Amino acid sequence: MSRRLLLDQTKRGLFLLPLLLSRPWRRSPSTAIFLMQTNSASSKAGEPPKGRRNVITEIHGTIMTIGINRPEARNAVDQETAELLVQAFRSFEEDSSLNVAVLHGLGGNFCAGYDLKELAHNPNSIKLEQDVTKGPGPMGPSRMTFFKPVIAAVSGYAVAGGLELSLLADLRVVEENAIFGVFCRRFGVPLIDGGTVRLPKLIGLSRAMDLILTGRPVSAQEAYQFGLANRIVPSGQALQRSIELAEQISAFPQQCMRADRNSAYYSAFDASSFTEAMQHEFDTGVKVILKESVPGAKKFSLGQGRSGAKL
The missing domain is CATH 1.10.12 (Lyase 2-enoyl-coa Hydratase; Chain  A, domain 2)
Structure with a gap:
């Protein structure tokens, strides 16, 4: 393990450990795997650890956190991850004891979009259901509507399909160094997970067209000015602050x-x-x-x- 990778793994573990120990978590079966993987590196650089789950769910009282766990790919979503995200959100919706979900990414990034490496090497891997009323979208839950609130805890990159996933949420708690953008513009990949539908509604058509046509990076501060970000928080605090916000919402009738x-x-x-x-x-x-x-x-x-x- 390289010194840099060791430091990255250690920082991630040190950040999450106080949160896990200080709160009465009701742990899902995947929790033990999550705790082990935060302190272990993959066998080869750039490869995921064997046996790791790509989506990690945790329960804290009436709050469910749903974490994308592919840090070596900046949490880009492949077909397996898309299916696991759908399962997680369905579980949240169906559990009457849960009031708010928090979607986040592990390892410093929210989500860098669909995994273009998977698409390049295996074009048939992506399942495209033409009827949007049947089956999930390429990114997984992008066609779902929720009866209960969802918060996105955005760190690092939330670009391309990752931007579209963040638009699923009612609120976005964004770290000060986060970056939004339609980065898929450069590679000829269209927004087919709701980006052209939700983004104009959230920030207006003119600003949405600026992002959609140029594919340029958008900082947290500009996203806040647009109304895309609801809160800006210090780096490393999006998840904790999102859980606190979820608890406030969960306390209402x-x-x-x-x-x-x-x-x-x-x-x-x-x-x-x-x-x-x-x-x-x-x-x-x-x-x-x-x-x-x-x-x-x-x-x-x-x-x-x-x-x-x-x-």
């Missing part, structure tokens, strides 16, 4: 929060008119009034939660 979230997405992507969007907002919101609004009003009348205080 969930049915009401999810109804409002659903209405906002419906208005942005599905409603054909202002009137239809308003009707959908009322129809989804009214269902939770007796379940959560009335109990919440009683707490307020007793003086709880006023002036922004926690309930």
Whole structure:
């Protein structure tokens, strides 16, 4: 093992160890593998360790973290990783005890897109389902819609398909040295995982076209100015800060929060008119009034939660 690789592995382990030890993690079966692999290098430079899982999930109370674990490829997604990401998000959606998911990348990068080396050497490896209502996208969960909030903890590169994966999230917590960009522009690889659909909705058509046409790198600060980044945090803190943000969201009455979230997405992507969007907002919101609004009003009348205080 080279000295540089040893230092990189050690730093990663030292950063994550306090987080793992200080929080009451409910560990999935893959946790033990994850802990071992953070302290071991691959047998050959640039090759993944044998037996390593490409996607690592962890449970902390009502929060699930989903980590892409291909650091030797800057967490580029191959077919196996795409399938594992779909499985992880399905597990999150189906588990009623989980409220928020945090998507992140291990080893200093969020995701560098689809693995072009796999595509170059094995063009038939990528599965392209033409009907977007059937099966996953090339990057995995890119065609999925979620009933519950998702946060992207972005470090390093979030480019090409990695940018598209970050757009799945409701919020993006971005490290100060992170880079976004449609880097696949240089190699003739199109955005077919929602990039041309979600990006204009998030930051506006003019700014989206700037990124899509030029493929230029976008810093964390510029991404924040665009509205692409919701928070900028110091390097190495995106995951921890995302979990803390997820805990805040998870503490709210969930049915009401999810109804409002659903209405906002419906208005942005599905409603054909202002009137239809308003009707959908009322129809989804009214269902939770007796379940959560009335109990919440009683707490307020007793003086709880006023002036922004926690309930």
